[in-house]
Amino acid sequence: MAKEIKINGHTSFSKTSKSLIISEEIDEKIFTSKILKKDISGYKFSKKSKSNNQLWWALAGLITAIIAWQVSTTNYVAIYGSIILLVISFFLYLDHILQKDKLILTIYFNGNNIDFHTEEEDLEETDEFLKKIN
Secondary structure: OOEEEEOOOOEEEEEOOOEEEEEEEEOOEEEEEEEEHHHEEEEEEEEEOOOOHHHHHHHHHHHHHHHHHHHOOOHHHHHHHHHHHHHHHHHHHHHHHHOOOEEEEEEEEOOEEEEEEEOHHHHHHHHHHHHOOO
16 A cells, blocks of 8 residues: 655655655656665755845845946936845845745665755655654
């Protein structure tokens, strides 16, 4: 009997008596992999911190807005150009603040490993599912 669990929006695990079956949907096609249960040596959950790229671009936009405001000889360009740069910087900053840390599930088998992004809400259910593999 196979039990299935979704670990994110496009990846699901199911298990049979001898194997773990991984189904992943990519570009409306479903790819399936099978790992024998006896080959799985372990798994772990880890958090991957969010990228700081948006924060650095927001800071660069703020500095550019101040420089454009100070250097520009035309009031129209100085005021409106700086406002546009500040609005873009604000949205980049918001994107950084609202971005969640990513939760990574790593499965170890036969000296190899495979990583999956998973959802925080499904952590306990996924953990219980994987504990019962062997």
